[in-house]
Amino acid sequence: xxxxxxxxxxxxxxxxxxxxxxxxxxxxxxxxxxxxxxxxxxxxxxxxxxxxxxxxxxxxxxxxxxxxxxxxxxxxxxxxxxxxxxxxxxxxxxxxxxxxxxxxxxxxxxxxxxxxxxxxxxxxxxxxxxxxxxxxxxxxxxxxxxxxxxxxxxxxxxxxxxxxxxxxxxxxxx
Numbered sequence: 572x573x574x575x576x577x578x579x580x581x582x583x584x585x586x587x588x589x590x591x592x593x594x595x596x597x598x599x600x601x602x603x604x605x606x607x608x609x610x611x612x613x614x615x616x617x618x619x620x621x622x623x624x625x626x627x628x629x630x631x632x633x634x635x636x637x638x639x640x641x642x643x644x645x646x647x648x649x650x651x652x653x654x655x656x657x658x659x660x661x662x663x664x665x666x667x668x669x670x671x672x673x674x675x676x677x678x679x680x681x682x683x684x685x686x687x688x689x690x691x692x693x694x695x696x697x698x699x700x701x702x703x704x705x706x707x708x709x710x711x712x713x714x715x716x717x718x719x720x721x722x723x724x725x726x727x728x729x730x731x732x733x734x735x736x737x738x739x740x741x742x743x744x745x
Contacts, residue, residue, distance in 0.1 A: 593706040594698060596652060597645030604652065607694050608641060611660045615652075618644040626672045637671050649698055650706045653688040660687060661739060679733050685712070686730035689723055690741050 596604070596617075605615045618624050625642045626635030634655040635642040641656045658674035659667050661683050675681050685707075692703035704719040714722035734740040 592709050594649040594702065595645065596643050596647045596649060599649065599695065599697070603694075603696055607691065608656055611656070612639060613656055613659055614640045616640050616642045618642055620645050626670075628672050635672065636674050638669075639667055648706060648710060649692075649695065650688065650703055650710060653691055653695070653703070654684060657684040657687040657691065660684075661734070661737070679729065682727065682730040683733045683739070685719075686723065686727050687734060687739065689719070 601615070601617065608615050616625075622644065624631050624633065624635045624644060624647070626637040626640075627633045627642070628635070632644065632646040632648065632651070634647050634651040636655045636659055639659060641652060641659065643652045655674070658680075659670065661680055662670065662674065675684065689700045689703055689707075692698045692700045700723075701720075704723060707719040712719055714726070716722050716726050731740065
C-alpha cells in the first residue's frame with residue numbers, strides 16, 4: 572500500500588531537518604505566492620514569527636488551513652505551504668468551507684494533493700518541481716518507490732487521473 576502522506580512520514584521522523592535545508596517562505600516574494608493561491612480562491616495569511624500557526628496539523632513551522640485560508644510564517648517550508656494549499660484546492664467548495672486543521676479524508680486525496688503541489692511548484696519563482704521533490708524527501712515524505720521523484724514519475728497515475736477527472740490538473744500538465 573502506498574503511503575504518500577506527510578502525516579505517516581511524521582510518525583517515523585523524530586525531528587524536522589535544519590531550517591536551511593529546505594526552502595522557506597521568508598525567502599520568496601509574498602505577491603507571487605498570494606497570486607498563485609488567489610487563482611484557486613484561497614488566501615494566504617502570514618503569522619508573526621514565533622507565533623503559533625492557526626490550523627497547523629503538525630504544529631509550527633508547518634502551514635495551517637482554516638476554511639479557504641492558508642496560514643504560514645517566515646520559517647514555514649514552501650513545500651508545506653503548497654501541500655496545505657493543495658489540500659484545499661482538491662476539495663469541493665462545500666467541504667473547503669468546513670476545513671479546520673485536517674483537510675484530507677482519503678489516500679486518493681492525499682496522493683492528488685502531493686501530485687498537485689509538485690506541479691504548482693513550477694509556478695513559484697525559484698522553486699520548481701525538482702527542488703520541491705528534494706525538499707519533500709528531506710522533510711520526510713514517504714512513498715512506496717522510495718523517493719518523491721520515483722513516485723511522481725512512475726507511480727502517480729492514479730493521482731493524475733483523480734485530478735484530471737475533477738478538472739484540477741493544470742493544463743500544462745496534460
